Amino acid sequence: MNTFSNIKELLRALNDGRDLLTEMFKKRKSADYKYEYALDLIEHNENRIQYLIDRSVIRQNGNNLEIDDLYLQFFEQVLEANEEINTSYINENLEKVKQNIDYYFNEHNEQRKYEYLRVIKNTLRKIGVITLRNVVDLKRNIDNTFKSEPTFKNKKAKLINLDNKRKDITKLIEQTESLISEDDITFFKTAIDEELNRIIVQLKLQLQKCTHNLIEIERQVINFLNQIQQQSGVVEKLRQIKYLKDQFRLEAETDIKQVISINNSVIFEPNPSYPLKLSLEYLQTSEEAFASIKKIAQRQKSGIKLSQPVADKISDEYLETQIEEEIQINLEEVKNGFVAGSYNLFDFVMNYKFGKKVTFDERVTIYCQMVSQYETVFEITEQYSKKEEIEFAMIYPK
Template sequence: MNTFSNIKELLSTLHREEKLLSEMFKRRKTTDYKFEYALELVEDNENKIQYLIDRSVIRQNGNTLEIDDLYLHFFEQVLEANEEINTSYINENLEKVKQNINYYFNEQNEQRKYEYLRIIKNTFRKIGIITLRNVVDLKRNIENTFKTEPNYKNKRSKLINLDNKRRDITKLIEQTEHLITEDDITFFKTATDEELSRIIVQLKLQLQKCTHNLIEIEKQVIAFLNQIQLQSGIVEKLRQIKYLKDQFILESTTDLKQVLAINRHVVFEPNPSYPLKLSLENLQTDEGAFKSIQKIAIRLKSGVKHKQPVADKISDEYLETQIEEEVQINLEEVKNGFVAGSNNLFDFVISYNFSKDVSFEERVTIYCQMVSQYESIFEITDQFSEKGKIEFAMIFPK
């Protein structure tokens, strides 16, 4: 079996074939990823696929391909898409911590002693992260099992197995808390490391969060199991009733009719009908009522055709073309005239000869519009003047 010679070759290979690996990862739940599908993603170059097979990135089984378990597990762990609850990994890390604490006390060389301390800190980080991921995966698996598993017996068995996983995680959390609080308290007092103290505090918070979530998960599992038991009991009763009905002995061997006769639940009551008479005026004028009548007529397959009334002929005078002219004020032309002179803008607009009659209020509005549109080419001073109860800034052309 060929292997990658260095990390650069590995990363470049994964990057080069990221399109194929991404597609195969999306379809990892299926077992029929054909060799032909992969060829389309590598531009019909079989050598690229063979290169991945030779280095055990993907495996070939007949005409189908799948990502190798090592890389699949790596992708799922990094992307947090893993569905497997691995409590043994937490236990292994706990044992690793205990062993390295023992090595730490036995070692006299400070450099090697620090190496053991570094391993302990990294392992504590792993324990917190792995425990959190396991709790999240456990919750997701429980919900998916309850919602998607069609077989009642398998659903119940899977939920019980997941609940056992919950108990295992709870025990491991208790062991971890016991380790950092009681078992090796001498080590934590001896190894006075600031980073280790921060890691322990963070680990305690993570374990506390996991504990709260596990309590909610336990309640959820109990509720799901109760629902399954109730549903399975109802299904068994329905199957028995179906069997008796198929054998035409339902009425003779059971008191079903008597039970239904004395039952007063709302579900067994006939739906009440409340006749409502609509006014003729509403039916004749309301568009929604007309559409409802049409739907009812189609449903009843009525032969009566309902025609909407035809409007009267439009008068010719409404169709005559009428032209309305409106004189528009060209602000650009006003601006050009103002820039060519030396008067202030307000007096210029007030005295400007427009092509139509413009009131004083409209001229004030034109003054404001020009200041807003052509501010960059005007010189706006700090001086103010007043005319007709209107106070305005003295503005001159630049």
């Protein structure tokens, strides 16, 4: 089997076959995508199809073509169009985190310890994304199964299996929360890393969101199963009634006449009609009502001419132009003034005379904006000062 030698070759092949792959991906649920259809899309260039077949991007089965499972899974995951719930992948990543934590504690070289820490951070980030996708896919599959599956037994079996997937995801979420809990493991206390802390906070928020959605999914599954149970019971009774009717035994072996005679359900009554009177205001202001009135007038051949009411003249007050002025702070001008002096940046901003009233908090914001935008023209020292519980670096012009 031929393989791609580098990323460029892979991307070039996917780009050359983008029209074919796009069409095949749309019809991936169909098992009979003909070879002739592919020829029409690539202008009857069989070499391009053979090139993709040789490198296992697509597979040929007789006269039919299909995307290889590896690339199909990649497209579905990236486009979030996959329908398969893969809880084992979450479990594998959990085990990977645990293993790298052990490696981290056993390693004494700082560089290699950092490599293990980097793997742990990447894996934790993947766990959050994969869990969210699985919950979304689970909800979509449950809805599709209840609405699309025609067989009651298969519908019930599929919903039960999907509910088991929900329970598996819930257990994995509990294991993940236990793993990242600072009370249960010392790694997250000893491995002090700002990015790791952010990833853990984000992961906890993702898991909390998944938990809330799983509670709603559980309620939905229970509701669907109850509906299936009720529908299957009704269908079974109807089958029995039809069987007895076909055998001409319905009236003799059942009390259907007595049941129908005492049944006063609304479904057996004629639909009532109620006159609807439209308001005069609606008839005067609605375009649709005016069009209907004109149609009725044409049928009646009435000589009365209907005209729409004319709106009052717009007041000149609404047409007057109003100008609102707002003073903007020019950071470039403030920077030029600071560079020309010898004060430190914080005191300079605090004492600078702006064209409008600026509060202390707004001046602190201006100080931070100038540091971020004009860092190259400032000399940022390691000295620090403090004012009104705000600690700031001493910055001077270069």
